[in-house]
Amino acid sequence: MTVAADNAPSTSGNEAIVLNSTTFAYPGCEPFIKGCNLNLPRGSRCLLIGANGAGKTTLLQIVAGKYMVAQDSVRVLTRSPFHDLQLTCTGQLSYLGTSWRKDVAFAGYGVPLQGDISAGKMIFGIEGVDPARRSRLIEMLDIDLYQRITTMSDGQKRRVQICMGLLKPYDVLLLDEITVDLDVVGRLRLLEFFKQESEERGATILYATHIFDGLEGWISHIAYMEDGAMIKGGDIASVREVSELAAQAPAAPGKPPRKLLHVVEDWLRAERDARHAREAAQGTGDAAAALETAVKPQRTPFMPSKHLAFFR
Numbered sequence: 426m427t428v429a430a431d432n433a434p435s436t437s438g439n440e441a442i443v444l445n446s447t448t449f450a451y452p453g454c455e456p457f458i459k460g461c462n463l464n465l466p467r468g469s470r471c472l473l474i475g476a477n478g479a480g481k482t483t484l485l486q487i488v489a490g491k492y493m494v495a496q497d498s499v500r501v502l503t504r505s506p507f508h509d510l511q512l513t514c515t516g517q518l519s520y521l522g523t524s525w526r527k528d529v530a531f532a533g534y535g536v537p538l539q540g541d542i543s544a545g546k547m548i549f550g551i552e553g554v555d556p557a558r559r560s561r562l563i564e565m566l567d568i569d570l571y572q573r574i575t576t577m578s579d580g581q582k583r584r585v586q587i588c589m590g591l592l593k594p595y596d597v598l599l600l601d602e603i604t605v606d607l608d609v610v611g612r613l614r615l616l617e618f619f620k621q622e623s624e625e626r627g628a629t630i631l632y633a634t635h636i637f638d639g640l641e642g643w644i645s646h647i648a649y650m651e652d653g654a655m656i657k658g659g660d661i662a663s664v665r666e667v668s669e670l671a672a673q674a675p676a677a678p679g680k681p682p683r684k685l686l687h688v689v690e691d692w693l694r695a696e697r698d699a700r701h702a703r704e705a706a707q708g709t710g711d712a713a714a715a716l717e718t719a720v721k722p723q724r725t726p727f728m729p730s731k732h733l734a735f736f737r
Contacts, residue, residue, distance in 0.1 A: 441467045441597050441629035442488060443500040444655070449487055458484055461655040463648055465631065467596075468623050469660075470643060473633040474689055475650035476696060481633040482522070484650065485599045488631065489513070489520035501597055519595040521587065521603045544577075544585050545570030554592045562588045565614050580606040587615065598622075600632040612636070616643055637686040641670055644685075651696050666691070 442465040449458040458480050465471050473481050486492055487499060490506030490513060499506060501518050512518040548559065548570070563570065566584040574582065583606040598619070604612045620643060622628040647667055648658035661667045666688045673683060 439466050440500070441465050441469065441502060442471075442631060444484075444488075445498050445500070447484075447487065447494060447498045449483065449492055449494050457653050458487065459653045461650075461653075463655060463658070465629055465646055467629055468627040469645045470620065470623050470630045471632065471646035471648055471658075472640060472644045473631055473648050473650065474635075474692075476693055479650040480653040481650055482601055483653075485520065485522070485601050485631065485633055489518065489599050491520075516593040517596040518599075519590060519593075519597070520599040520601075521590045522601040523603070523605075541573050541575050543571055543573050544568050547574075547585060548588055548592070551589065551592055555594075558594070559592055562591055562618075565618060566611065578606075580608065580611075583607060584611065591618075594622075594626065595628060597629045598631070600630065600634075602634055604634060604636060609638075613639055616640075619643075637684070637689060641685050649689075649692055657692075 442463065444461045444463040447458060447461040448456050450456040461484060463471075473485070475481050483492070487494055488501060488506060490501075490509075493507045496505040496508055501512060504512055506512050506518055513520075548563065548568070566588050568581075568584055568588055572581070574585075577585070583603065587603060604615060607615065616639060619628075619630050619632075623630055623645075644661060644667075646658065646660050647664055649656050658664060661671075667685065670683060670685060670688070
């Protein structure tokens with residue numbers, strides 16, 4: 426299955442996430458998300474990739490119901506995530522992003538990650554949790570329940586956030602760069618946990634990251650974004666460059682095998698080269714004018730001005 430913008434995905438009734446020409450624009454701006462199509466069946470593990478600013482975080486937030494789009498353009502478990510609050514309130518749809526410095530929020534809870542409070546008090550303060558699942562997460566993430574938030578590193582705080590976000594079972598999980606602060610062992614153990622969740626419970630995971638180590642055998646689907654549009658993707662068997670990774674012959678001595686990182690690197694380089702070629706074709710005059718506009722200081726109320734001297 427491809428996800429070209431002009432081919433809306435077909436549905437079979439087993440979909441966890443369906444994007445149907447999804448388009449979104451911030452107020453007063455041109456569309457930022459442009460006609461994205463994607464179809465993820467239940468139990469799939471999809472890697473969402475693209476350059477910085479491609480629209481990955483915005484797309485995840487749309488799927489999480491944080492932005493309003495047309496009801497039929499985004500479906501999670503056959504429902505609109507923005508209009509059906511039960512999806513998030515029950516924990517069926519869970520989103521873990523990078524805003525942990527202010528709050529940890531999931532399934533209707535908001536627990537501040539500030540103040541002199543222990544990890545255990547935060548984790549055990551959430552009611553309605555399976556004790557076995559909680560114990561497994563605490564052990565897997567190697568959390569010191571007695572350590573206080575004010576003494577934790579960013580990586581330790583991230584572990585607490587992840588633990589709290591996973592305490593209640595989900596059907597669809599959206600992940601936005603949550604492993605960025607984890608060490609190698611913690612990240613690999615977490616990925617294995619997600620794989621078990623999808624295989625044993627049928628949970629669906631959409632994961633945006635720039636870290637590709639160990640993902641070759643983990644992903645079942647892939648989606649590549651460029652400038653707000655879904656350019657290529659689907660199940661890994663339908664994406665030639667990715668499917669060839671599993672079929673490649675053993676590498677020659679002294680030559681490392683080709684990995685997912687190399688595939689993504691090729692895509693990103695091709696995207697960058699095409700962008701530079703387009704910019705060059707527009708002429709140096711336009712580029713020079715744009716540069717002059719960018720570097721020319723624009724007077725604002727916060728810049729030195731003789732008219733604002735009386736504020737000093």
